[in-house]
Amino acid sequence: MGKLSSILKLRPYIKKHRLIFVAGIMGMLLGSIISTPIPYIIGIIMDKVLIGKKGYSQLYMYVGIIAILYILTYVVSIASRYMFVKINNLVVNDLRCSVMDKVMELPMSYLANTEKGYVQGRIAECSSVGSIFSPSYVSIILSLTDAVLALGTMFAINYKLSIVVIILTPLFFFATKLSMGNFMNNTKEMLEYNATLNGECFEIINGIEDIKILNGKSSHLKKFNDKLSKLVKSSLKQSKSMIVFMGNITFINNFGSLLVLLVAGILILKGQFTIGLYTSFSLYIAKVFGSVQGIGTLGTMIKPVCLSIERLYELLDMEDENTGKTLYLHEQIRSIKLENATFKYKNNTKNVLNNINFEISKGEKVLIKGENGSGKSTIIKLLLGLYNVAEGKILYNDIDIMLINNKSLRERIGIVSQSIFLFRGTVLDNILYGQTEKKLEDVKILIKNLGIEEYINKLPKGLDTEITQNTSGVSGGQAQVIAFIRVILFNKDVIILDEPISNVDVETRNLILGILRKKDFEGILIVVSHLLEGMDFISRIIEIK
Missing domain, CATH: 1.20.1560.10 (ABC transporter type 1, transmembrane domain)
Structure with a gap:
């Protein structure tokens, strides 16, 4: 090295x-x-x-x-x-x-x-x-x-x-x-301990709210001090070797x-x-x-x-997620098919999904139903190419997803995830995130057509409301609506909604369900939820056991 x-x-x-x-x-x-x-x-x-x-x-x-x-x-x-x-x-x-x-x-x-x-x-x-x-x-x-x-x-x-x-x-x-x-060996060791300490710092800062709630300060501080001690010892060894070196040179x-x-x-x-x-x-x-x-x-x-x-x-030099995926989707997604799809996460001994089979065609509004832990969210990750199946196939327009470039695939799929992440900037910036074709006027027209002008105007500064970090500046329900507007604005071939009404207030729940009932989706709509109430617009249910 x-x-x-x-x-x-x-x-x-x-x-x-x-x-x-x-x-x-x-x-x-x-x-x-x-x-x-x-x-x-x-x-x-x-x-x-x-x-x-x-x-x-x-x-x-x-x-x-x-x-x-x-x-x-x-x-x-x-x-x-x-x-x-x-x-x-x-x-x-x-x-x-x-x-x-x-x-x-x-x-x-x-x-x-x-x-x-x-x-x-x-x-x-x-x-x-x-x-x-x-x-x-x-x-x-x-x-x-x-x-x-x-x-x-x-x-x-x-x-x-x-x-x-x-x-x-x-x-x-x-x-x-x-x-x-031994200067080089000490330097290598110090760099590794430093990177590990950075990881611990990031985890503490990222989970500071839960650490406070769960009174986890002592355990995290102990882990931090243990890793810091290793870094200090390694740094002292490196400094000692440098001091000896400089002394020898002078001599x-x-x-x-x-x-x-x-x-x-x-x-x-x-x-x-x-x-x-x-x-x-x-x-x-x-x-x-x-x-x-x-x-x-x-x-x-x-x-x-x-x-x-x-x-x-x-x-x-690591292989990226598109290695070997050379085909680009140049036509609208007409069908999605899972054939004996099996998957487990790294370091897990048990499969999350076993031999899942279903097919969804253009024009369908499908509900993927299952209890918590049944693998519903994992299916979404597989459909988006975030992970690859261990066995079986996922096909778009009868093309194996393992051959399709992920960027071209995701350009045709819109998703509102269960945990919304909003970026620093305004509400408008977050709605327009990821594309350049749409402008402010397009957003205003869509909001008007969806009948949610009053809801948006309740935000402190409307579309100009600042979001400082993640969803700080808006409520969880408002973040869900912002992500919902974004996915509809893009007019994707496939729209996936992951638990859209599970963790929101009544007003947001009724708003989202109302839009889903009235809105005509020309492509494929996939709703992932363990709740059936209010899902009368769904044309078919796929149950994951």
């Missing part, structure tokens, strides 16, 4: 913004070239100006040259770093969109058995991927240019001392690389510099070297050792990012 080759998976995202990426690299390379002469000029100042002639004019000239080089390096550095900050944001946002798009395409068999907070934690890892484009990481890679230019200049200054540095360089590199120890760097000082001191005493050239040489050594140190640690430092990339691609 955490292979450096994982970075190559980001190529499509980088390619999209390659001009910015190339501009950033060219800028950093240019900055390296501009800054290369500076240490050498500093050595000249020491030998020829400060120790030698001691002339003010030469000092001003050399300092002026260095100042100009510093200014040019500064300008180029700022511009190139901004390029990488920009590509960081662009790539992370593109990746985040790709992951969210994929999550919404994943099969319900995966999503229903995975903590939502855990998935949310995976999506949040997109941000850590962006660090691969941080100027600090990129400058480490490009510091090889600095090192090569520095070595070339060092050989021009003194080849004997340069050979010492070349001998030290691989030792410095491998010592740096080996000193990381190796100090002794390397000390050895160079020893050799340079001997050469100076023999008259074969000068203090000014040693000063220049020391500055170039810092560039070489800094580059080697950076390259030695880069692989390990980047591996957490690579690990995040791999974790994200575990999601991106």
Whole structure:
């Protein structure tokens, strides 16, 4: 896990913004070239100006040259770093969109058995991927240019001392690389515990009302603390390995510099070297050792990012719910048929449905009846392609649902589910959700034709009533009516109503039943309910046992 080759998976995202990426690299390379002469000029100042002639004019000239080089390096550095900050944001946002798009395409068999907070934690890892484009990481890679230019200049200054540095360089590199120890394993463990903790946070926040009602604070807090303790221990282990690593680097760097000082001191005493050239040489050594140190640690430092990339691609590479479903419904749904349909949920030992058989044709108003737990809602999920049957078949127009693209299927089916979920926005936004062809006027006309203007006007601001979170802002019955208006507005081939009158007030119940009696449905109407009262408009009953 955490292979450096994982970075190559980001190529499509980088390619999209390659001009910015190339501009950033060219800028950093240019900055390296501009800054290369500076240490050498500093050595000249020491030998020829400060120790030698001691002339003010030469000092001003050399300092002026260095100042100009510093200014040019500064300008180029700022511009190139901004390029990488920009590509960081662009790539992370593109990746985040790709992951969210994929999550919404994943099969319900995966999503229903995975903590939502855990998935949310995976999506949040997109941000850590962006660090691969941080100027600090990129400058480490490009510091090889600095090192090569520095070595070339060092050989021009003194080849004997340069050979010492070349001998030290691989030792410095491998010592740096080996000193990381268990850092990667600790990082992987910490990421996993963090994702698990996110899942626990999500569950607590999502179920806060039930936790209060059932006095479940103690048990949930205990679970939260247990997972938090594991994360803290893992984080401390990771921090400890990093502290040891940094200590080792400092130790190796100090002794390397000390050895160079020893050799340079001997050469100076023999008259074969000068203090000014040693000063220049020391500055170039810092560039070489800094580059080697950076390259030695880069692989390990980047591996957490690579690990995040791999974790994200575990999601991106998963088969989505439309894998193998290549047929698109281009004609109206005329019939729905279940042939020996059998189904059980993952990790369940008992079947929810056993050998269910029925057929519904265009123009029928069918009631699917059964006691609670008989599998009525499961049938709806199967009809919508949210889950696949374990055995048997579901056919639309005599076409196996396993071949039909889910998006094209759901474009022809409207549903009012038992648990209504409304999105943030106005009532109108929720009615129009999922399509662009209908407008405000279409909604007003439909409300008038259904005779529910008075009901809608009872909302605080009518169609402009704000819904802040889920159904917050409207009652359960009002949410049911909003979803009901939405499904009728779409004019789908199939309309499914899941327990439309079970959990609503009398006014809403009478309103919905009144519409169902009067409304002519040209396609298929399926009502799922364990109640028969008021269902006199139904043409046929299918009982699930």
